[in-house]
Amino acid sequence: MIKEQYAVAIVGCGGMGGGHAIAIASGTGNAIWNTNAAQGTFWKGNMHTDIANKLRLAGVYDIDPVRQQWAAERGFHNYDSFEAILADEAVDIVLIATPNHLHHEEAIASLRAGKHVLCEKPVTPTSGELDEIIRVAKETGRVFYPRQNRRWDEDYLISKKIYDENLVGQVFNIQCHVQGSRGIPGDWRGMKAYGGGMMLDWGVHLLDRLLIMIPEKIKKVFCSLTHIKNDEVDDGFKMHMTFESGLTADIEVGTCHFLRLPLWVIAGNNGSAHIDNWSCEGKMARLKSWDDKDASPILAGAGLTKTMAPRQENSVEILPLPSVEFDNNELYSNLVDTINGTAAQIVTNEQALRVLKLMEAAFKSAKEGIVVNFE
Numbered sequence: 001m002i003k004e005q006y007a008v009a010i011v012g013c014g015g016m017g018g019g020h021a022i023a024i025a026s027g028t029g030n031a032i033w034n035t036n037a038a039q040g041t042f043w044k045g046n047m048h049t050d051i052a053n054k055l056r057l058a059g060v061y062d063i064d065p066v067r068q069q070w071a072a073e074r075g076f077h078n079y080d081s082f083e084a085i086l087a088d089e090a091v092d093i094v095l096i097a098t099p100n101h102l103h104h105e106e107a108i109a110s111l112r113a114g115k116h117v118l119c120e121k122p123v124t125p126t127s128g129e130l131d132e133i134i135r136v137a138k139e140t141g142r143v144f145y146p147r148q149n150r151r152w153d154e155d156y157l158i159s160k161k162i163y164d165e166n167l168v169g170q171v172f173n174i175q176c177h178v179q180g181s182r183g184i185p186g187d188w189r190g191m192k193a194y195g196g197g198m199m200l201d202w203g204v205h206l207l208d209r210l211l212i213m214i215p216e217k218i219k220k221v222f223c224s225l226t227h228i229k230n231d232e233v234d235d236g237f238k239m240h241m242t243f244e245s246g247l248t249a250d251i252e253v254g255t256c257h258f259l260r261l262p263l264w265v266i267a268g269n270n271g272s273a274h275i276d277n278w279s280c281e282g283k284m285a286r287l288k289s290w291d292d293k294d295a296s297p298i299l300a301g302a303g304l305t306k307t308m309a310p311r312q313e314n315s316v317e318i319l320p321l322p323s324v325e326f327d328n329n330e331l332y333s334n335l336v337d338t339i340n341g342t343a344a345q346i347v348t349n350e351q352a353l354r355v356l357k358l359m360e361a362a363f364k365s366a367k368e369g370i371v372v373n374f375e
């Protein structure tokens with residue numbers, strides 16, 4: 001049955017769940033907030049389709065009285081328990097925003113109660129758990145939707161455009177470096193039993209986007225984890241992947257970097273692109289001609305080099321990064337359209353499963369110190 005508007009109940013009303021609550025209750029899909037859990041602008045896009053006609057907030061449930069109070073102060077209905085959400089016939093969609101280890105059990109219970117599910121990333125810490133959810137979603141005929149929202153990040157969409165449109169020629173290497181200096185957060189993210197660690201936290205976003213950007217098989221994976229401030233889970237990692245065509249990608253997440261590398265480095269056979277930061281400052285250098293006969297050697301450290309001498313201005317042009325248009329509410333909208341059967345699911349469960357399997361290959365590589373063949 002197609003509905004005009006679907007009622008959403010959120011389980012886990014912390015930083016992310018609280019943001020969703022404000023975004024959905026406001027009808028804008030956007031939340032500018034300043035709370036105990038987090039502060040800032042929830043997300044930014046250059047197009048915002050209204051979601052008020054698609055979703056409404058039925059209420060939230062959080063075990064923490066502080067978060068219950070936070071919700072009450074904003075006029076949100078507090079459910080007494082997770083079971084109360086499942087028992088509420090008015091609820092169509094359960095939005096899961098609890099710590100990672102709870103997603104599997106909550107998703108299955110929600111689907112079995114006849115609810116659709118929008119689940120925060122990583123949908124589950126292991127691929128086996130997601131396999132089971134997919135089976136139950138099929139059995140119950142309900143939609144399970146992984147919230148891989150960073151496919152709508154401006155820096156990613158610019159990188160994808162550079163790759164798709166060969167703006168620096170044929171790309172042979174892509175690097176994405178996400179670096180901070182505050183260590184892994186001291187909450188559940190630092191604990192294995194809660195599905196903590198930076199691979200499951202940021203890695204899941206970066207790998208999801210990379211696999212969408214490069215529609216190829218991956219042949220080899222090599223990964224090393226860091227444990228600079230946390231022995232229990234990875235507080236960062238470096239991962240090198242070789243795709244079928246020979247293209248390579250390097251993904252790095254670090255939490256102990258006091259100076260940052262560019263967010264993206266894209267190398268093509270006709271140019272290079274750097275995106276320096278999340279404000280999308282950066283540039284492209286594009287080759288005008290391989291010939292650069294006037295190049296003379298430069299001093300490089302204690303020796304001379306001609307190979308690494310900078311190019312003359314007439315053989316390369318410096319260009320601004322391309323711009324992109326995107327709608328940050330597309331994921332919310334697509335969830336509803338998927339439920340209504342009027343659109344195909346953009347973030348599919350099979351894609352989420354492939355990412356989880358790739359992370360498992362990365363963990364195996366890191367543990368055994370080997371290159372892992374993938375797919």
Ligand code: NAD
Nearest residue numbers: 012013014015016017061062063064097098100120121122
């Ligand atoms: P958080 O710690 O701020 O919030 C989690 C909340 O869940 C807390 O308020 C906690 O009290 C509550 N909770 C714990 N156990 C519960 C239970 N059994 N029943 C009900 N509530 C319970 O964490 P967060 O940063 O909001 O992360 C939550 C989820 O959102 C995680 O899966 C995380 O990976 C994801 N997340 C996604 C993004 C994104 O960009 N998509 C960003 C941040 C977090």
